Amino acid sequence: MARELIDLLWRDHPDAPRGGTRGPRAKVTTTQAVDSAVAMADREGLEAVTVRRLAADLGISAMALYTHVGSRDDLLVLMVDAVHAGRTRAAYTSDDWRDRVRQVAEAEMALCTEHWWLLDVADQRAAFGPGTIAKYDHELHAFDETGIDDVERDAALTFVTDFVRASARARRPDPHAADMAELWTTASERLAGYLGDGFPLAQRVGAAAGEAMNAAYSPEHAWDFGLNRVLDALESLIRT
Structure with missing residues (x-):
């Protein structure tokens, strides 16, 4: 039987429930399956990632894979959290909140351009994962010493990341x-x-x-202009 998604996300935690010890040892682990799915999505796009295709690549049956990932939707959530967990989060070195928020925005853009398929996953259940929570906690610290309350801090971060994801969509590889x-x-x-x-x-x-x-549209120009306007808008909130 497949484990609950929350337990799969926290599978490495000491308090996570463990499967039974009877029967033959599984050929692959949940982490191996998720890592393989991430690599497949990076190479071929999210459409290529199916339970049947992933199981074949891993040399197991689709039914066996379902015991590791629950469903394809759950697999996508696990993939998102794995990418977030594996990302190095650079320490903040500036006392200027604008520099710190710009660092958050640039890191988010780098993440999206490294894994374009992230833009196609909108499942909010990823917020329950350890990697996603660690990323969220780190990003929230960009607003330290700004005086905004917790609800405003969350909204300000969402404002920034929504802008980044919209900008990333405009940067997707265009064959034309x-x-x-x-x-x-x-x-x-x-x-x-x-x-x-x-x-x-x-x-x-x-x-x-x-x-x-020298073009009808420049993602770089739109990024610089838009990010500066986002920071200006947040500054009006922080000054208040």
Whole structure:
């Protein structure tokens, strides 16, 4: 019988329930199964991760794998927590809360770009995992000495991470990105001919932004601009 998800998440804790000792020893552990699933998702995307496919790669039956992970939804939660647990969390070295929050944002962006599939998992049960809790605790300390209360601290962190995840989605590998960069330099004049005098504001702003970024859209420019505005918004809260 599969264990409850909370017990699977905390399987390495001394108080976690242990399976029975009778019967042959399992060929793989839950941790090995989760690590294999993470590697598969990193290589091929989340769609590739199925219980049947993972079991075949591990050399066990799907039924045997279900005793380790419960269900595919539970497996995804275990994968998220494993990634969070395995991430090195650098100590804060700045006395400026803006620097600390920027560090949180940049670490979250690095995590998302290393594991793109994280953006496709929205299961809030990951919050029960030890890796996720440790990550959350570390990030909350970025707001130390700011004077905001606990509810505001949680909301401020959510505000930052929501922005990061939205920005990460815009950075996902785009098979047309190279074509778009070339098209921007070759088609702008023809596009202006089609537009004529129409949409003057869009033409003026688009031309200025395109010249500055040499593209119709720059994730890096959007990131710098957006993160600074997020920090500005939080500063108004902290000053109050």
